Amino acid sequence: MNLATLSAINAERAARRPVIVVTDIGNGAQRLVKAVDIARDPLHIELERHLRMGKSSVIEVEGRKLFLNVYAPTAKLVIIGAVHISQALAPLARSLGYDVTVVDPRSAFASPARFPDVRLIAEWPDVALPPLNIDHYTAFVALTHDPKIDDPALLHALERDCFYIGALGSRNTHGQRAVRLKAKGVSEAGIERIHAPIGLEIGAITPAEIAVAIMAEITAQLRLPKASAA
């Protein structure tokens, strides 16, 4: 590998942008494909699939064996609300490899005793969220049920390119939320980005089951092709 290639990989990783290194394992020839260049690459179908799956593997192209090594950023999960469901969701998400942050201005909820080993920010969303640099590899969930906290948080998430946004609440609650968010200038397309009621429909009842439903929906959004991840 060229030192220049190695430096470029590290720079992209530091900026949380994915890259794929394509190595011809017959002769060692190598090239780096940045995320922005995938769409016009001759191998774009394979590159897109490998990036979506976060999977490195060998493919055969015209009799040559190419190793596609995928470097994708660690996915982040931002949880609004240090509530009961979050206590189940945070460790589940961590076990799936997510970098988890819980935000709740109510310090009685956001206590380290309730959330051992989880990054907690006891601030309002307008203070807590900007430094988190919510990006394409971030999933965002609003779980407080309290519009004073959830609404400004969702407004922030909707301005960003996060791959998943979900909000707790019944269809009725979500309908009222949509009215409030539209009054704040959110478009119909913006409202449609919010998964609500949150989580896959698996009949979840307990906080732990709801956490499973949420992580299942986030996983589908991360891994499935766009057309079938809705």
Add this chain to the structure above:
Amino acid sequence: MLDRDEDILKAAESWAEAGKGVALATVVETWGSAPRPAGSGLVVNEDGTFLGSVSGGCVEGAVVTEALDVISSGAPRMLEFGVADEAAWTVGLSCGGRIRVFVEKVV
């Protein structure tokens, strides 16, 4: 995409920039119950210092030795290991698999 040993490439870059010979070893193919997936790797410098892993411990020593040869020769090579041998069992690895490891010099 989750949970990778990403610091090894930073080490590779800083070693190479400091003028040391450096090689990268990367798992490119696995069969059976190989302990580390494709894309896992380790980085070795000319002093034999290494970071990362390709197997969970059973073949690292051999990979490091081969990597030192690659640093000397400059020519990449492909290594293949079965990890179903007795040595692997005695250290308690989940085995029965084979891995192919690509070793290349940073130039």
